[in-house]
Amino acid sequence: MIKLMRRxxxxxxxxxxxxxxxxxVYMGYFGSRINxxxxxxxFCGFLYGIMPLILFAxxxxxxxxxxxxxxxxxxxxxxxxxxxxxWALMLFLFLAGSLxxxxxxxxxxxxxxxxxxxxMLITLAFLTVNFGCLMPLFVRIGQVGLLAFLIGLQVLGVLxxxxxxxxxxxxxxxxxxxxxxxxxxxxxxxxxxxxFPVLLAVLxxxxxxxxxxxxxxxxxxxx
Amino acid sequence: xxxxxxxxxxxKSYGDxxxxxxxxxxxxxxxxxxxxxxxxxxxxxxxxxxxxIRRDGGDIRVFGLDNLAAEMEIKARLGIVHDTPFFYEHLxxxxxxxxxxxxxxxxxxxxxxxxxxxxxxPLGKSFKALSRGMKMKFALxxxxxxxxxxxxxxxxxxxxxxxxxxxxxxxxxxxxxxxGKSVLFSTHITSDLERIADFITFIRNGExxxxxxxxxxxxxxxxxxxxxxxxAAEHRALFKxxxxxxFGVQALTQDxxxxxxxxxxxxxxxxxxxxxxxFYISRENGHA
Numbered sequence: 001m002i003k004l005m006r007r008x009x010x011x012x013x014x015x016x017x018x019x020x021x022x023x024x025v026y027m028g029y030f031g032s033r034i035n036x037x038x039x040x041x042x043f044c045g046f047l048y049g050i051m052p053l054i055l056f057a058x059x060x061x062x063x064x065x066x067x068x069x070x071x072x073x074x075x076x077x078x079x080x081x082x083x084x085x086x087w088a089l090m091l092f093l094f095l096a097g098s099l100x101x102x103x104x105x106x107x108x109x110x111x112x113x114x115x116x117x118x119x120m121l122i123t124l125a126f127l128t129v130n131f132g133c134l135m136p137l138f139v140r141i142g143q144v145g146l147l148a149f150l151i152g153l154q155v156l157g158v159l160x161x162x163x164x165x166x167x168x169x170x171x172x173x174x175x176x177x178x179x180x181x182x183x184x185x186x187x188x189x190x191x192x193x194x195x196f197p198v199l200l201a202v203l204x205x206x207x208x209x210x211x212x213x214x215x216x217x218x219x220x221x222x223x
Numbered sequence: 224x225x226x227x228x229x230x231x232x233x234x235k236s237y238g239d240x241x242x243x244x245x246x247x248x249x250x251x252x253x254x255x256x257x258x259x260x261x262x263x264x265x266x267x268x269x270x271x272x273x274x275x276i277r278r279d280g281g282d283i284r285v286f287g288l289d290n291l292a293a294e295m296e297i298k299a300r301l302g303i304v305h306d307t308p309f310f311y312e313h314l315x316x317x318x319x320x321x322x323x324x325x326x327x328x329x330x331x332x333x334x335x336x337x338x339x340x341x342x343x344x345p346l347g348k349s350f351k352a353l354s355r356g357m358k359m360k361f362a363l364x365x366x367x368x369x370x371x372x373x374x375x376x377x378x379x380x381x382x383x384x385x386x387x388x389x390x391x392x393x394x395x396x397x398x399x400x401x402x403g404k405s406v407l408f409s410t411h412i413t414s415d416l417e418r419i420a421d422f423i424t425f426i427r428n429g430e431x432x433x434x435x436x437x438x439x440x441x442x443x444x445x446x447x448x449x450x451x452x453x454x455a456a457e458h459r460a461l462f463k464x465x466x467x468x469x470f471g472v473q474a475l476t477q478d479x480x481x482x483x484x485x486x487x488x489x490x491x492x493x494x495x496x497x498x499x500x501x502f503y504i505s506r507e508n509g510h511a
Contacts, residue, residue: 006322006325007322007323010314010321011311011314014313058311062309062310062312063307063309064309064310064311066275066305067305067308067309067310069273069275070301070305071298071323072294072295072326072327073295073298073326074294222270222275222276222277223275223276
């Protein structure tokens with residue numbers, strides 16, 4: 001798996017460096033200009049969750065998987081290396097982006113606000129759910145399919161705005177609040193010291209389920 | 224005979240294409256040529272061997288091991304050249320080699336560098352800067368640098384100039400001199416196989432037409448040239464494919480000796496080349 005990660009890193013080095021520099025800079029600037037920190041963290045969760053897929057879209061473009069799977073590796077290892085590389089990138093973006101939000105001159109956020117454990121958990125939860133859903137989808141439908149799916153979501157968002165008077169927007173709002181409300185509920189039931197590791201374990205489990213689904217889908221894929 | 228590859232009753236359907244009960248074996252220490260017209264199923268067979276696509280039925284054993292159960296062990300001993308080399312276009316050749324080397328215990332960097340010099344590969348250039356022929360040479364250098372026991376080459380000579388093609392064929396002959404090494408070589412350029420292949424498998428429309436030693440094929444198949452009397456009802460069964468020309472009839476037979484006995488001096492009988500066989504059989508039933 002390490003060999004595959006190394007290969008992935010070398011193959012995508014330029015893109016990883018570009019994302020690794022531009023992503024945090026963008027989020028740092030964006031973060032310094034926004035008042036609603038919860039909304040900012042939710043946005044981070046979505047943005048960071050999409051970034052790794054840019055790398056694997058390039059595998060599709062160069063049909064690199066056909067050669068990759070001719071090497072002595074299993075399909076499980078192949079997907080495993082993608083998850084590890086993605087999480088390494090996403091955690092880096094999360095930490096570097098959060099740090100820059102504080103450091104940008106004239107910013108409105110303080111370290112206490114950004115590195116608030118509850119807020120970090122909410123961001124991580126959005127990141128996990130977003131990436132955990134997108135990765136199996138990407139494995140199944142590829143870059144073009146995923147792009148179509150994301151555009152579809154945008155269109156759906158616009159339609160919901162248009163028809164917000166029929167109450168659909170309230171449903172979406174509720175959906176988005178599920179994660180912060182759930183985290184708050186667990187926190188008040190267990191206390192912060194216990195809630196933090198428990199929720200992290202839940203996120204790890206979600207990632208594992210997503211990984212298993214991706215492996216099952218990848219095993220059915222033909223090159 | 225000990226087999227490097229053994230394929231039994233392999234089947235696969237994709238849309239309107241079907242691979243039907245394909246069986247053949249590549250003996251250890253020999254070169255097997257896989258020939259057939261475009262869309263015959265050669266690349267499908269190779270992809271099935273590599274588990275890049277899923278089979279609907281049948282068995283594949285490589286080095287005596289099931290290709291699904293022992294996938295890692297098998298692939299560690301394979302050298303592969305795909306019909307289109309799938310490497311990252313923007314990476315330098317030396318970098319691509321660096322990403323491949325760690326996967327093979329027996330990767331020999333010295334050998335890779337020697338092959339790069341021999342094949343005149345510019346290791347400092349990016350893959351996208353190469354011509355198709357040079358890309359193929361690079362893929363070959365990578366496949367030959369980890370001391371594989373079996374080379375699987377899908378159309379490796381397409382895009383190569385005749386000089387390098389000959390050198391490659393020499394290299395493949397030398398490769399199998401090392402005891403126990405084998406080659407499966409798919410190609411359209413049948414003259415390459417006449418030079419080096421020990422066995423030929425001919426596939427058409429997803430079915431094996433024959434899989435036999437090259438000398439046996441070239442010794443028995445013949446092209447018969449003569450007048451319209453060749454097509455008399457009693458002779459039709461002797462021919463696999465017929466071509467009507469300006470100066471008479473030409474037909475392919477699998478039994479050159481019988482043709483000589485029947486027609487004697489009444490017809491010109493020549494040994495068939497692999498290209499003749501492929502041409503006539505592909506024309507049969509309208510598959511030209």
